Amino acid sequence: MADENGMTSLPGVFAGGDIVRGAATVILAMGDGKRAAKAMDQYLRS
Numbered sequence: 001m002a003d004e005n006g007m008t009s010l011p012g013v014f015a016g017g018d019i020v021r022g023a024a025t026v027i028l029a030m031g032d033g034k035r036a037a038k039a040m041d042q043y044l045r046s
């Protein structure tokens with residue numbers, strides 16, 4: 001489980017793509033990665 005930015009319930013652990021969505025597409029996995037990268041950057045700066 002992950003929120004809309006890929007953050008899981010474990011602090012500092014992000015997830016995206018098929019592991020979160022179930023079987024989906026490359027473009028959705030790439031979008032998840034892009035959103036999660038921004039969220040990771042914010043997380044590490046806070």
Ligand SMILES: Cc1cc2nc3c(=O)[nH]c(=O)nc-3n(C[C@H](O)[C@H](O)[C@H](O)COP(=O)(O)OP(=O)(O)OC[C@H]3O[C@@H](n4cnc5c(N)ncnc54)[C@H](O)[C@@H]3O)c2cc1C
Pocket residue numbers: 016017018019023024025026027029
């Ligand atoms: C047969 C098939 C055809 C497909 N065709 C298309 C298509 O034409 N177009 C399209 O958009 N999508 C297609 N898809 C879907 C697409 O492949 C997936 O949606 C996409 O690859 C998901 O990306 P992901 O990064 O979430 O997962 P994955 O690409 O599955 O990447 C997960 C990675 O994690 C690694 N891993 C797993 N466990 C561990 C561990 N414990 N430690 C370290 N690494 C680990 C795996 O080895 C893998 O490299 C297809 C899927 C399948 C099965």
